[in-house]
C-alpha cells in the first residue's frame with residue numbers, strides 16, 4: 001500500500017470486547033459502514049441495529065440521549081445543536097397550518113419569536129397569556145381546540161412558578177400536547193409530572209461550563225418516533241465532540257446543582273434583608289408568592305436569584321462594581337454571572353405583556369456559580385455599598 005492509500009486506510013485497532021475504555025470514546029465519524037450491501041439493506045429496512053450517517057444518529061450522541069432520557073424520567077431523547085433548535089424543532093414537528101398553540105409572555109424571547117413570527121407565517125395561530133394565570137390557561141384550552149401548550153417553569157428572569165399539574169391536566173382533558181421548556185428547573189425536576197415533551201438548553205446547567213451549546217427534546221418513544229423524521233430533515237445536529245463534552249459536564253451535574261442552589265438560597269436570604277434591596281424573587285424563599293407550589297413541585301429552587309434594587313441604587317453601577325459576577329447573558333456557568341434589567345428588556349411585548357414579564361430597569365438577575373459562598377456574599381456587599389445613585 002502506498003502512502004496516499006495507507007493514510008486513507010489506516011491500520012484497524014480493534015479493542016477486545018472484554019476490554020472496554022472506561023470513558024466511551026468520541027465517535028468522530030459522519031459515516032458508518034458494513035462489510036456487505038446485504039447488512040446495509042437490513043439496516044435500511046429496520047431489521048437490525050446500526051448507524052449510517054451522523055445526522056440521523058451517532059453512538060456518542062445516542063449515549064448522551066439515553067443519559068438525558070433517564071435523568072428526565074422518559075424513554076427517549078433527541079439532542080440538537082442548541083436549546084433554541086430543540087424548542088423550534090419540537091414546535092415545527094408538532095404543528096401544522098390551522099393549529100393553535102398557547103404561549104406565554106414570560107417565555108424565552110426566541111420562543112416567543114418562533115411562535116409569533118415564524119409559525120404565524122405558516123398559518124399557526126397562538127394565544128399569549130401570563131404563566132401566572134392558570135384560570136385563563138384552562139379557559140383558553142376549554143374554548144379553543146389547541147395543538148400544544150409550550151411553557152417554562154420557573155420563568156426567566158422573575159422565577160414565576162407554573163402550576164404544572166393543573167396546566168397538564170387541562171391540556172390532557174382538551175387534547176392538547178404539553179411542551180415544557182425545563183431548562184431553568186433542570187433534568188432532575190418535573191419528571192413525575194404528566195408532560196408530553198420536555199425541551200432543554202443543554203448550554204446552561206447540563207453542560208455547565210459555558211463552553212459548548214446543545215439542546216434536547218425528551219419524551220416517550222412513541223411520540224419521539226413520530227417526530228424523528230421531521231427532526232432529522234431539519235438538520236440541527238449536535239456534533240459528536242460537543243456531545244462528548246456535554247456528557248462529561250453531566251458527570252458533575254448533581255454536585256454542581258446542589259452546591260449552586262445552596263449558595264443561591266444563602267444569597268437570596270442575604271439580599272432579602274438588605275436595605276438597598278426592594279424585593280427578591282427566589283422560589284426557595286418563604287416570601288415567594290408560589291413558595292408552597294415550588295416546594296411541592298421541585299426538589300430544589302435552582303441557581304438563579306433575581307431581585308429589585310431600591311431606587312437609590314444605580315443598577316449599572318452595582319453590576320459594574322461586582323468583581324466576581326461577570327456581566328453576561330445566559331446562566332449555568334461555573335462562574336457567577338449578573339445581568340441588569342436594562343439588558344433584558346423584552347422589546348417585542350406590548351404594554352400588558354411587558355407587565356406580565358415584569359422586568360424593570362431595577363431588576364437584577366444573578367446566576368450563581370461555584371465560587372466560595374462567603375466570597376460571593378462579600379462581593380455583593382461591597383457592590384451594594386459602592387453603588388448609590
Ligand SMILES: *Cc1c(COP(=O)(O)O)cnc(C)c1O
Pocket residue numbers: 082083084085087108152156181183184200201202203204213214215
Ligand atoms: C437559553 C435558553 C434557551 C435557548 O438555548 P440555547 O442553547 O441558548 O439555544 C431556551 N430556553 C430557555 C429557558 C433558555 O434559558
